[in-house]
Amino acid sequence: MTFSDLLRVAPGSTPDLAGTDAAATPGFVGDKDAARARLKELKKELAEFQEKLWAEQGQSLLIVLQALDAGGKDGLIRKVATAFNPQGTRVTGFGVPTDEELRHDFLWRVHAATPGKGRIGVFNRSHYEDVLVVRVLELVPESVWQERYDQINAFESILAANRTRIVKFYLHVSRDEQRERFQKRLDNPEKHWKWSSGDLETRARWDDFRAAYTDALARCSTDHAPWFVIPADRKWYRDLAVAEILAETARDMDPHWPEVEEDLSGIVIPD
Ligand code: AMP
Numbered sequence: 001m002t003f004s005d006l007l008r009v010a011p012g013s014t015p016d017l018a019g020t021d022a023a024a025t026p027g028f029v030g031d032k033d034a035a036r037a038r039l040k041e042l043k044k045e046l047a048e049f050q051e052k053l054w055a056e057q058g059q060s061l062l063i064v065l066q067a068l069d070a071g072g073k074d075g076l077i078r079k080v081a082t083a084f085n086p087q088g089t090r091v092t093g094f095g096v097p098t099d100e101e102l103r104h105d106f107l108w109r110v111h112a113a114t115p116g117k118g119r120i121g122v123f124n125r126s127h128y129e130d131v132l133v134v135r136v137l138e139l140v141p142e143s144v145w146q147e148r149y150d151q152i153n154a155f156e157s158i159l160a161a162n163r164t165r166i167v168k169f170y171l172h173v174s175r176d177e178q179r180e181r182f183q184k185r186l187d188n189p190e191k192h193w194k195w196s197s198g199d200l201e202t203r204a205r206w207d208d209f210r211a212a213y214t215d216a217l218a219r220c221s222t223d224h225a226p227w228f229v230i231p232a233d234r235k236w237y238r239d240l241a242v243a244e245i246l247a248e249t250a251r252d253m254d255p256h257w258p259e260v261e262e263d264l265s266g267i268v269i270p271d
């Protein structure tokens, strides 16, 4: 079984997040060192893929990352997304919307950040916040966020129809692991910048967030834009599993070197 098959939320199914062990390592037998060695190989493959994707100028790749606070999105970007040449890759973080963003529909700022042909986009948080934090903190009425699942599916199908491959990763950490990571941040002055007073508030709403994640993953995992649940308590497994799925996706996208019209075979560069 591929990592994609093992970790994908099957379209139409509801993931059991409470029953998913965040410290599990499905699909991998080996230790941390073996995983790191494999990651190195995968990053090489991903770098080669990106060069072809860029040269081909026909398809795009959109990687969506969602997690609770301290779920490891930043670490994952540092460890895995660095496989890609920064020329051709854009990481976009989505925070609390600005006044101008709030004057538009929730997909406005997201659509503007989608990758063009030949490019890779990484979303650090995404339009899913509009059915996650927005739902849990009741920032809009239920009648508004309930409509958004269908709107998200329609939006993603437009991107897919325009040859944007979409893969969405939910980094699943346990409550204990989050507590440890938060505590580490608080104990280290160099990590205080990462701390936000809202973090405790969202931790206190753990069950509500889990319910909101469950609905988002159940309602918006589609054939053209699947969700993957990545057990993320072990950072080495998290990085490996995401890299494996990206490599499987890359092989399936299979970009080709563009045809060159001229015959270059006889050309010798003069002194
Ligand atoms: P961070 O990822 O730590 O920089 O935090 C970004 C913050 O922005 C998080 O607390 C998110 O929940 C919040 N955020 C992102 N998108 C939205 C949104 N659409 N509405 C309200 N808050 C959001």
Ligand code: MG
Pocket: 069, 070, 194, 196
């Ligand atoms: Mg934060």
